[in-house]
Amino acid sequence: MDQSSVSSKLESYLLTHIPLSNALGIKVETANLHLVKIKASFLNNINHKKTVFGGSLHAVATLACWSLLHLNLTEHFSNDFQIVISKSEVDYLAPVSEDFIAECCKPDQENWDRFIKSLERKGKGRINVSARIHQGDRLSVDYSGTFVALLQNNES
Amino acid sequence: MDQSSVSSKLESYLLTHIPLSNALGIKVETANLHLVKIKASFLNNINHKKTVFGGSLHAVATLACWSLLHLNLTEHFSNDFQIVISKSEVDYLAPVSEDFIAECCKPDQENWDRFIKSLERKGKGRINVSARIHQGDRLSVDYSGTFVALLQNNES
Numbered sequence: 001m002d003q004s005s006v007s008s009k010l011e012s013y014l015l016t017h018i019p020l021s022n023a024l025g026i027k028v029e030t031a032n033l034h035l036v037k038i039k040a041s042f043l044n045n046i047n048h049k050k051t052v053f054g055g056s057l058h059a060v061a062t063l064a065c066w067s068l069l070h071l072n073l074t075e076h077f078s079n080d081f082q083i084v085i086s087k088s089e090v091d092y093l094a095p096v097s098e099d100f101i102a103e104c105c106k107p108d109q110e111n112w113d114r115f116i117k118s119l120e121r122k123g124k125g126r127i128n129v130s131a132r133i134h135q136g137d138r139l140s141v142d143y144s145g146t147f148v149a150l151l152q153n154n155e156s
Numbered sequence: 157m158d159q160s161s162v163s164s165k166l167e168s169y170l171l172t173h174i175p176l177s178n179a180l181g182i183k184v185e186t187a188n189l190h191l192v193k194i195k196a197s198f199l200n201n202i203n204h205k206k207t208v209f210g211g212s213l214h215a216v217a218t219l220a221c222w223s224l225l226h227l228n229l230t231e232h233f234s235n236d237f238q239i240v241i242s243k244s245e246v247d248y249l250a251p252v253s254e255d256f257i258a259e260c261c262k263p264d265q266e267n268w269d270r271f272i273k274s275l276e277r278k279g280k281g282r283i284n285v286s287a288r289i290h291q292g293d294r295l296s297v298d299y300s301g302t303f304v305a306l307l308q309n310n311e312s
Binding site: 020047048053063086 | 169173174175176178179180200201202203204205209210211212214215216218219238240241242243244245246247248251
């Protein structure tokens with residue numbers, strides 16, 4: 001599947017299965033095994049101070065991280081897995097006052113390999129995934145999520 | 157103002173100024189200086205696993221904490237302040253699969269007094285505020301937000 005098909009398939013999945021995505025006004029800009037970028041509308045997510053609501057920044061960052069894991073685990077394990085978020089931490093470093101993009105890169109190879117090995121051996125793995133939102137050159141939001149993946153039909 | 161008027165005024169404020177609140181399907185159940193409870197709709201916030209999307213749980217908890225601060229600071233300083241979220245941490249302890257309520261209690265008196273004194277002296281204060289979401293007797297979401305309040309027209 002070419003890259004724009006992956007992006008539009010992912011976008012359609014999010015909009016269909018997580019209806020809040022429609023209200024967030026998301027668009028999947030980039031979706032591959034190494035990088036997911038999800039754009040969201042400023043106006044949909046504005047707050048009383050005419051900046052983006054912190055809950056929206058966190059939500060789009062969560063979708064970017066979930067999507068990166070989802071694409072990679074689909075590649076490894078077909079559809080036989082679940083992803084559950086266990087914890088998130090966000091630093092809101094500067095306000096956002098325009099359309100914004102949450103960008104999630106694949107974790108470093110060592111952590112990734114440990115995660116996949118744990119999934120293969122125990123049917124369960126845990127990994128930290130980060131996403132960032134910039135406005136211009138400035139880092140506005142630094143997000144870290146801890147996700148647990150579970151293989152289905154695994155007895156261990 | 158009686159308590160139901162405070163709740164409906166707050167609800168109207170959130171729905172008007174933070175449009176994502178409409179998509180979250182919120183309803184302010186309780187709003188006073190000691191406790192804010194904000195309910196949200198399961199169906200509005202469902203995900204692909206038929207549980208509540210983590211981003212929605214975080215967003216409603218953020219609104220509850222912001223609201224508690226907003227009500228208290230309005231009481232102290234009229235409208236001459238701003239509240240900015242600086243950091244949030246969430247533990248997702250169990251899935252939520254029904255309408256849910258984010259419940260935020262006022263921080264303990266010692267921390268609260270320190271926060272108000274800092275605002276009065278320096279025009280700026282920082283405080284941690286927690287919110288929790290239960291399903292039945294089980295704690296599902298443990299949220300902690302760090303908020304910074306700024307007095308306006310303060311030169312320091």
